[in-house]
Amino acid sequence: MLYAGFMSAAPPPFPTPQEPVGHPELIQLGSALEADEPCLRADAARNRARLLEAAARLVAERGADAVTMEAVAAAACVGKGTVFRRFGDRTGLLTALLDHSEKKFQAAFLAGPPPLGPGAPPVERLRAFGRAMLRRSHDELELQLAAEPGANRRFTAPPRRVLRHHVAMLLRQAVPEADCELLSHTLMGQLDPALIHHLTEQCGMPLARLEDAWVDLVDRVTGEAPAR
C-alpha cells in the first residue's frame, strides 16, 4: 500500500478549503493524469485532466515560473476558481504534477528490490535512499523547487512526511539509541531540493560530491565504519 492521499484529500468541499486533515495515509496506487479519482462528477474529472495536461504543457514549454494559476486555467479553458477548488493552491497543483513520479519512488523503497527496498541492512538502505533521492530531485529540480511549500508547511506536507518517516524507521533499526525522529529531519535536510539546487546550480558542485557527502553523513550518524 502506497501513500497517495495528498491529492484526493486536498479538494473536499471548498468553503472548507483544505488543511491536510488527519493522516489517511495509506491509499492504493492510481495515476494522476489518468484521472481515476473516485467520486468525481464527470465534468469535474474532465476538467481535472485538462488542467493537469495544460499545466504539464506549460512547464514543458515555458518553465515552471510560467505555471500561473490563471495561465493554467486559461490554457485549459476553465475558470480560475476551478483550479483552486481542485488543487487547493499552487503548491497542490505542482504536487499533483509530481504525483506519478512520487508514487513510483515510494513503491521503489517500500516494496522494490534491495538495497533500496526491504531486504538489505538498514544502513545500506539509507545510503541507497539518499542516492536515489538526490538523482530524482536533480532530474525534476525545477518542478520540485516550484512545488516547495512556503516556510510553514515545509515539514507538514504529506509527501515529505512519508519520506521522513521512512528514514526515521531505517534509523531506528540502525541506531535505536538515538533520537531518530530528529535525526531524520537532519538527514532529510541534506536532500532538500532547494539545497540541491543551490549546491549544484549556484555553486557548481557535481552531484557525485553530494552523493559522497550523503554516504559519509550516514556513516557518521550511524557510527558505521567509513566503508569507502
Added chain:
Amino acid sequence: MLYAGFMSAAPPPFPTPQEPVGHPELIQLGSALEADEPCLRADAARNRARLLEAAARLVAERGADAVTMEAVAAAACVGKGTVFRRFGDRTGLLTALLDHSEKKFQAAFLAGPPPLGPGAPPVERLRAFGRAMLRRSHDELELQLAAEPGANRRFTAPPRRVLRHHVAMLLRQAVPEADCELLSHTLMGQLDPALIHHLTEQCGMPLARLEDAWVDLVDRVTGEAPAR
C-alpha cells in the same frame, strides 16, 4: 570586525534593485535603529528610522503578519516605494529588524568568551553554538520565521552564510578529513527557524530535546565520544 553588510548592500540605486552583489562581508558594527548608515541623505536616514520604528511597532502590536509593506509605509507616513527602495523587499525589512540581535550574536561567537567564542576546543564551541542558536531562534521565532527568504535565496542570504561559514570553520578544525562545506549545511539545517517552529510549536517538543539532539548530532558527526 563583524559582518553587517547585508543591509547597506541592499538598496543601492533602485533601478538596479539588489542581487546581493559580491561579498563585501566585513564591515564595522552599527545599530540598525540608530540609523548611522553611511552615505544616506538626511531625509533618507530619517525615513529609514521611521520605517524601522513603525515596523517594530506593528510587529509588537499586531504580530509579524501585520507587517505589510503598505501598512509599514502608511504607519511611517511614507510612500510605499520608499520602503522598497530602502529595504529591497519584505524579507529585507524583516531582516533589518533582526539586525541588532544578529550582530550581537555574531559578536558573541566571533569574539566573545568561550565556549561560544574562541578559546575552547572546536567541538565544545559547536555544541555551544547550537544551544545559543536554538535559544535565540526560539525567542525571536515569529520574526525569524517571517524573515525567512523564499526557497531560492534561503542559502544565499548573507546572515545565514556567515553562520554557516562559522560552523564550517569549526568543523574543519574538528574533522579536517570530512566535507565540511556540506556538513555545515547539514548542521545548520537542524537550526532552521522553520524547523524549530514546527517541532516546538506544532509537535510540542520541549526545546531541551532539540538541544540534546544537537549535541548528540555534533558528537556523532565529529566522532566524539557521546559525552553525556
Added chain:
DNA sequence: TTACAATCCGGACCGGGGTCCGCTTAACGT
C-alpha cells in the same frame, strides 16, 4: 421525462508584493 438536490463552474473581486516614472529636495560648489 421531469423534478430536485448535490456538486461544480467561472469570473468578479480582494489584498499584498513589487515596479515605474515624473516630481521634489537635500547637498554642494560658486
Added chain:
DNA sequence: ACGTTAAGCGGACCCCGGTCCGGATTGTAA
C-alpha cells in the same frame, strides 16, 4: 544666496495567489 544635479520620494500601476457566490450541470429518484 543661488543654481545645478544626483538622490530620494510617492503613489498609481501591474501581476498573481486566493476567495466568493449566483448560476449552470450532473446524477438520481420518481
